[in-house]
Amino acid sequence: MLAQNGIPTPEDLAGVLPPEERLARGPVAIAECFQNIPCDPCYHSCKQGAIKEFTDINQRPQVDFEKCNGCGSCMSRCPGLAIFVVDATYSDSEALVKIPYEFLPIPEAGETVTAINRAGREVGEARVIRVQNTRAQDRTAIVWLAVPKDLMMEVRHFKVKGVR
Amino acid sequence: MKHTEIAIVGGGPAGLAAALNAAKLGARVHLIDRNDYLGGQLIKQTHRFFGSKEQRASERGIDIARELANQVTASKNIQVMTEATALGYYEDGVLLVEQHKKIFAIKPERLIIATGGAEKTLLFPNNDLPGVYGAGAVQTLVNVFGVKPGKRVLMVGAGNIGVIVSYQLLQAGVEVAAIIEAAPRIGAYWVHASKVVRAGVPIYTRHTIQRAHGHREVTGATVVQLDENWQPVPGTEKEFDVDVICLSVGLTPLTELLWQAGCRMVFVPELGGNVPLRNEHLETSVPGIYVAGDVAGIEEASAAMMEGALAGLNAAASLGYTTESLGLDRRNILAQLEGLRSGPVGEKIRKGLAQALL
Known part of the structure; x- marks a missing residue:
């Protein structure tokens, strides 16, 4: 359980995941933020107005999946690195998972990395499609991973090969 | 004057x-x-x-x-x-x-x-060995002076500081064997905790350090589980091979x-x-x-x-x-x-x- 081991349960996740039907229409943000803490940068970062305004700073983010276009602007503003973008339409067999990443080395497009789940366990391999690391992101890179579709709700981290 | x-x-x-x-x-x-x-x-x-x-x-x-x-x-x-x-x-x-x-x-x-x-500290046998640090010192070494405190760290305390310093140790290329916390719940914001857990660091709540090992410096630590009355549960001891014990206990x-x-x-x-x-x-x-x-x-x-x-x-x-x-x-x-x-x-x-x- 999250409060005991830092790993969100399937029940935790069920409350924040977009419906299948929305996933089938392209990239969308998933805010894996399960605790009422005083924090609201995600709301201010969203140009689509897809994160509901906070009436109390301790509220959890509520993503309007219809307004969200999966741009990922919120990802590098979240102090908890808790927002991910998933694009289930990437190809017939693969989905894209965009991951906020603050470790070195930052991988390069084309590289194969080890895909990791929320518990820190290796679940397979992923291909780096693109790396966004602009000045506006302020040292939180966003790494686009292509993963087998059945892993798109599992993969939330990765390890660069040959680096511990 | x-x-x-x-x-x-x-x-x-x-x-x-x-x-x-x-x-x-x-x-x-x-x-x-x-x-x-x-x-x-x-x-x-x-x-x-x-x-x-x-x-x-x-x-x-x-x-x-x-x-x-x-x-x-x-x-x-x-x-x-x-x-x-x-x-x-x-x-x-x-x-x-x-x-x-x-x-x-x-x-x-x-x-x-x-x-x-x-920073507060914690009493346990051998807590005076070199290699036992406060989290503030570890953070100063790593983030101000660019010096690694060691190769493998046991973090004691899963409040915000313990979890954040663990994350920063990982960023510096230092291995964190585990974060242990005597309380039944993680004190840090859960998003911070999730961030280090997916990077490969397990968090053990209701666990405390029993003793540090080593003669001239830290070579390991024994960790034990606590029951609901905060008493060690015999037989639950775990050994960690670490050269740093980092205390983040408030x-x-x-x-x-x-x-x-x-x-x-x-x-x-x-x-x-x-x-x-x-x-x-x-x-x-x-x-x-x-x-x-x-x-x-x-x-x-x-x-x-x-x-x-x-x-x-x-x-x-x-x-x-x-x-x-x-x-x-x-x-x-x-x-x-x-x-x-x-x-x-x-x-x-x-x-x-x-x-x-x-």
Whole structure:
């Protein structure tokens, strides 16, 4: 359980995941933020107005999946690195998972990395499609991973090969 | 003897905000810090802060420190004394400060104490071996000096500091074997915890360190599970091969000057130990002495900055300085502080503060 081991349960996740039907229409943000803490940068970062305004700073983010276009602007503003973008339409067999990443080395497009789940366990391999690391992101890179579709709700981290 | 309108002891987030806000109203300020830089603990906070936009959420502590320190240095009303240690405060209202082996007597009309906190430690066999560190020291080594404290770390304490320092160790290329926490729940914000767990660091709640191993330095640690009465469960011992044991078991306010000044103090566990009683203006029981930040109760840097701003405004206002927006500015900061403390994670602070009001 999250409060005991830092790993969100399937029940935790069920409350924040977009419906299948929305996933089938392209990239969308998933805010894996399960605790009422005083924090609201995600709301201010969203140009689509897809994160509901906070009436109390301790509220959890509520993503309007219809307004969200999966741009990922919120990802590098979240102090908890808790927002991910998933694009289930990437190809017939693969989905894209965009991951906020603050470790070195930052991988390069084309590289194969080890895909990791929320518990820190290796679940397979992923291909780096693109790396966004602009000045506006302020040292939180966003790494686009292509993963087998059945892993798109599992993969939330990765390890660069040959680096511990 | 130097005379000044406001002396501020401590150049961390609270002291910097106090100096800027007092100077903004026109007060002449001496800002005293024992380090050779300003910013206090902010200078090692490489992670993004929580909070609201007005409280600079999502910015990194290191950047906030730089910006506030630049503003302070540029202010004509603020005289900065670094490498200067406040040694004592005496009945006649004189603050003694040692700087570069010289003693200065400063007589301020108002005094703001923003000395922050000190780390607590933990008793266990061999806790005096080299390799047993406080989390603050580890963070200084890694984030200020670029020095790895060792190869493999056992982190004791899953509060925000323990979890954040673990993350920063990983960023520095140091392995973290595990984070252990005696309490039944993770104290850190869960998003921080999830971040280190997916990076491969397990968190064991209801676990404590039984002993450190090693002769000349740490070579390992024994960890044991605790039952519901916080007693070790025999047979649950786990061995960790680590060369660093990092203690992140809480902070306590650094209140020596307040005791010496005769401020009425109260023991409030929720605020980290003995804290000064204060009124809503952050003034202590000794008129003219204000407090802000961790010295008034262990909290977050964003709260320290807001308390500092309030103490700075209030101290300057008590000297007659004012602006048209003073009332509004104060109310805004108070409303932000209240928002920050209003949620479930602020419950402990609210409970603590309720016991510390004059």
